[in-house]
Amino acid sequence: MARTDRLFRLLHAMRVLPAPVTAARLAEETGVSLRSIYRDIDGLRAAGARIDGERGYGYRLVEDPALPPQTFDRLEIEALVLGLAEVGRMGDPALATAAASVLAKVAATLPDRSEQHLMHAVSHVYRFRERYAPAVDMGTIREGCWAERAVAIRYRDRDGTATARTILPLAIVYLEDRMAVLAWCCLREAFRMFIADRIASVEATPASFRPRRAALLRDYLAELSAGRRTSQTA
CATH class of the missing domain: 2.30.30 (SH3 type barrels.)
Structure with missing residues (x-):
């Protein structure tokens, strides 16, 4: 795998997985060795990525330089969280995974204060069963x-x-x-x-x-x- 592709996969894994995420979990997610994970994290930090954490504890991507900064007001953030939460509970596993990925990518591009608003939004979706239940993979x-x-x-x-x-x-x-x-x-x-x-x-x-x-x-x-x-x- 080309190093550029590997770094993009690592960044995506750090956006999506709950923080702090261990190097072992990152290695499992990206299909590379622990040694490669440590080396790639050092490389991302050298390139300007803000990654908190260390070996034996876990890592958290604070700021992702691969994406431009996003500006949303608080109500827009609430709408984004609510809409993606509804998608996640519709009963289509592929769309649910995509919704979680979108939310993680957006969070990675927000300023710290806006990211906190997103992570602690007041709007939630709760359903006791999947809204849609297709018999086949859509x-x-x-x-x-x-x-x-x-x-x-x-x-x-x-x-x-x-x-x-x-x-x-x-x-x-x-x-x-x-x-x-x-x-x-x-x-x-x-x-x-x-x-x-x-x-x-x-x-x-x-x-x-x-x-x-x-x-x-x-x-x-x-x-x-x-x-x-x-x-x-x-």
């Missing part, structure tokens, strides 16, 4: 949206009938109590909303529909706004 569908590639799904409709579908995924939406995929259904040749917890399996395909996603999504949203029957739930 990562493949999310990647299909990003890459504008069709995905093959096995789906159970509102009557419990199982069908195999190829869809052009356009967006993932979070409704009041369920997650859904907005898509063009190649079987029905129409826009459909697929409820995530009715999707039994999902598989990527090589079929591309680029660059049509933005236009298709715009048309679908227009149909939803107009309340047209063709925009029904599958």
Whole structure:
């Protein structure tokens, strides 16, 4: 691994892991030796990073020179913490991990006083159960949206009938109590909303529909706004 990549991974690990984080934990997270961790921490300090701690105790990244300083007022910090906390409790493990990573990166760029506001925000989210519980990993569908590639799904409709579908995924939406995929259904040749917890399996395909996603999504949203029957739930 190139030293630059290794240093970026070390900085990211120090942003995300609870401080103080031991060298052994950093070595496990980044996949390098303890000796490399000690050497890289010395190198980061020499480059201007403020890293508190020492061997045998643990380390805390006080200021990260790799990111520009951020300025948020206290209410903006509350909004940021609340929004990311809600994402973390929606029931999508990948998004929960990403939300924690974003919060750690932002904290690393804040002045000390603002960082304290973030760490001790008064706004919190508590849920006794995950808000959404999709039956499959949504990562493949999310990647299909990003890459504008069709995905093959096995789906159970509102009557419990199982069908195999190829869809052009356009967006993932979070409704009041369920997650859904907005898509063009190649079987029905129409826009459909697929409820995530009715999707039994999902598989990527090589079929591309680029660059049509933005236009298709715009048309679908227009149909939803107009309340047209063709925009029904599958």
